[in-house]
Structures are given as structure tokens and as C-alpha cells.
Amino acid sequence: MNDQREEHGLDLRGDCESCFGLCCVALPFSRSSDFAADKDAGTPCTNLRTDFRCGIHTRLRPSGYSGCTVYDCFGAGQKVSQITFGGQDWRRAPDTARQMFAVFPVVRQLHELLWYLTEALTLRPARSLHGQLRALLETTRELTLARPEALAELDVSAHRQQVGALLLAASELVRAEAGREGRKQKDRRGADLVGARLKGADLRGAHLRGAYLIAADLRGADLRLADFIGADLRDANLAGADLTGAFFLTQPQVNAAKGDAATRLPSGLTRPAHWA
Template identity: 60%
Template sequence: MDRGRPRLRAARGTQGSGTVDTTGLTADCANCFGLCCVALAFTRPAGFAADKAAGEPCGHLSPAHTCDIHGRLRESGWPGCTVYECFGAGQKVSQVTFGGIGWRESADKGAAMFAALPVMRQLHELLWYLAEVRSVPAAAPLHSAAAAAAERIEALTGARPQALADLDVAAERAVVGELLGRVSTTVRDRVPGRRPDRRGADLAGARLRGAGLRGASLRGSLLIGADLRGADLRETDLLGADLRDTDLRGADLTGALFLTGPQLAAARGDAATRLPAHLARPPHWTA
């Protein structure tokens, strides 16, 4: 189901070319059974017009697994839908893990499929980050390590349903996270001058308009409602940063590390916001 979210640009490139190879890592809703609309729980505080339990189909999901309000989600009170990205996990679970048999036709009414989706999504998100690493020339010393890690994670995505459900995905995230940390340090060390380290910082509502944060680490930081208008965020590590309602109008995020479409969709920006080449401007941002 096309949720109207910002598109992650699917592009292929050679290692170190600056082009992120996102093949298979962007949502292909036409080849999914609307899994995110069923498997996930919805709550009003998270940006949904109605609460929904995990495993319960959304009331807007059609029998053909499409959304009947996908073109007007935000104005209909469903902005939470527009900030979700499965990184291609939906179609992988639908077409590969379960061989094209939908949850409506399965004997367990989709229970195993719904359990596999969040695990697959996390694995695909890791593959997205590792693909990004291999596109960054400054991270060349770690390209081979990233390729090896991607090969291992890719193998895990081919596991059978029960093996997926039993996978210690937190341990896999920790291993890849350590590598991403080394990449971050390698890239940011090339940035001239002092590089602020605000990992995990509580910067909710912070007034950082025009701040010079080039090469900073904002990994895991809380930036809800922060004012980053016109800020220099080039080569800044934004892995896991909470950008809900963050004002990025006019900010420069060129070369920002580990930034994703869902983070941008949760933030505010405009035509003057500069983004990494592999990320598209969210459609709801102001002109």
C-alpha cells in the first residue's frame, strides 16, 4: 500500500560511488499483502485517527490490500502512516518468506507472517545502512567489512518463518551498530574543526537555528520540536535521532549519515532544505 510517504530513491552504483544501492530495500506495496496495515498496532498519540490492535486490519484496508485514503492520509488524521517505511520487508515476507500466500488465506490467519514482519524490517533497515556505508568514499577502509556484514544479514533474511521469529535481532543490531559507529568516526574525523558529540542528548525544543553542527554526532538524540532552521548538518551522524516536528527548513543535510525517509517525514522542511542525494523531499514539506 502506497502510504504517501517520502520515497527512498532506488538507485544502484558501484562501491564508493556516492550512490546508495537500495535494490529491494524500498517498499513495493503492490507485492505486499498490506502487512503494515494489519500486523502493527496503531494508537492516536502516534499519529493515527483511531486505535488498532496488532493483528487487526485497518478499517481503510481494502480486500485488494490497498488503502482507500492513501492520497489523503495526513488530512484524514493518519500522519503516522506517512512516516512508516518497511525498507522492502513487506514484499520480502509476502513473496519470499511465505511464497506469495496472503494472510487471509493462511491457516493461522497471518499470525506467523505478522510475527516475521518486524524482524524482517529491522534486518532490511540494517541492509539499508550497510548499503549507504558502501557508497561513502570516505568510508573506503570499511567497505569490505560492510559488504561482509550485508552478506550475513542478507542470509538471515532468507530464514524460514520460525527461525525469523526466534532470531535475536537486538544482537544483530548491536553488531552492525558497532560497525556503523566506526564508519561515523572515520567520516566525521575528516571534517575540519571541532565536532560536537551529542549522542543521546535531550535536545527537545532546543534553539539551534543556524548552528554549526557539521560532522557532529547526534546519534540517538532527542530533537523533537527543535529549531534547526538553516543549521549546518553536513556529515552529521543522525542514526536513530528523533526528528519528530524538528524544523529543518533551510538546513543543509548534505552527506548526513544514516538519515532515513521516515525521519524526514516526521520533520518539517522546505524547498531550501538540502538532502542527501538518495533521499527524496517529503511531499508534505512546504515549498
């Protein structure tokens, strides 16, 4: 996946050093188990310092801000800060603030799509779709470089649907690999699996797109070749689970789950520091 990103000149990991703290300002959050206080969209978090860095970055979880530790802008923060607005920050140029905060979530969605499209180009069973995937990746990349006015008016939902249809086609080709081994592919798209007892379950090649796996027990489950796009893994227990070859799984999803040293992750994803 890293080679594909470099080939297309994509920077799809957040670089806080090059961002104006956009996720800490543009996005809202509510007091909950994930956040210790309420914050409106466009209002700076009280923990945001004048240098755009987080004042409690090293102690976010014990301070009640675990939601921040599972967030990733996929590189949208530095794109908007340094390219879309040319390095002009919202504090020194307050007239740009409203537009910058409106554009950031749009570019974040586009960068997430770039992540999925880039990964899809590494999936060998989907090579018959690689031409279409490359073309749509380039279209998406060009959209991220549009002027602020154009980005603010972009129908990102329509573009997501177009990308989603092609990613679904790629997913079917990949998951068919599990089917050829005589395994019945499980379709759990959008399924309510909150708290589900799936310890040791054979979910190889499962379609988990948009599934609610909040607090699900997936200890020791076989999740190889499973499609995780949009799945909610908050507090899901992945201890000892095998996710080798699982695809469309992102670092924020992994960060939101629980795991241990025996959890096997796909290449390109890292074991969260808070895991046992």
C-alpha cells in the same frame, strides 16, 4: 547508494503493490496526533481494503493518519509476502497469519540494517572498513531469506549490536573529515534536544545518533557530515538547513520533519510532498 543496492541485489524501498498490507495489520498504533484511532497488533486497520490497499491513501494526513506517511518498511513487506511466505496471503491462508505478522517486524529491522550497511559502503572515508561491511551485509541478507520459524526465533537485537558497532566505526571515520577542517565535532548521542533552539547552528560532523530532536528549530543549520542514525526528527524544522553529506539519514526521518524548498538533502532522499 542506488548502485550499491543493485550490486547486492537488494530491494530496500517499500513496494505496496507486492505486499499484503502487513504494516497495516501486524503493527499496533495508539490514538494520538499521528493516528486517529487505536489498533492492536495483528488487527487490520479499518482503512485496509480487501485488495490490501489503503482506502484513504491520498488523504492520510487530513484524515488523522500522518504516522502512516512517515513509515517505510525498507522493502520488508514484499520480502515477507512474496519470498518468506511464497505469495500466500494471510486472508486466503489464515493459518499463516500469526507467524507472518510475527516475522514481518523482524525482517523490517534486518532490512533497515541492510539500508545502513549499503549506505556505509558509499562512504569513502570508511573504505578501510568496506570489506567487513560487505561481509556483514551478506550475512544480514542471508538472514532475511531464512525460513519463518528461524526468523521468529532470531535474536535480532544481538545482530543489531554487531552491525551498530561497525556502523559507529564507519561514522567516526566520516565525521573526522569535519574535524580535519578545524571544527570541533559535537557529540549529541542520545541527547534530549526536544524543542531545542538550534537555528543557524554549526553542527557539521555532529554525532546525532539516537538524539531526540522532536520539534527542534534547525532552520538554516549546517548539518553536513552529521550522523543521524536513529535520531528522532518528528516535527523538527529543517527549513533552509544544509544536510549535504549527512549520512545514515532515512526517508522516514525526513518525512517526519518539516522543511522547505531551501532545505538541502543528501542524494537518494526525496523532498516530502507535505513540505512547504
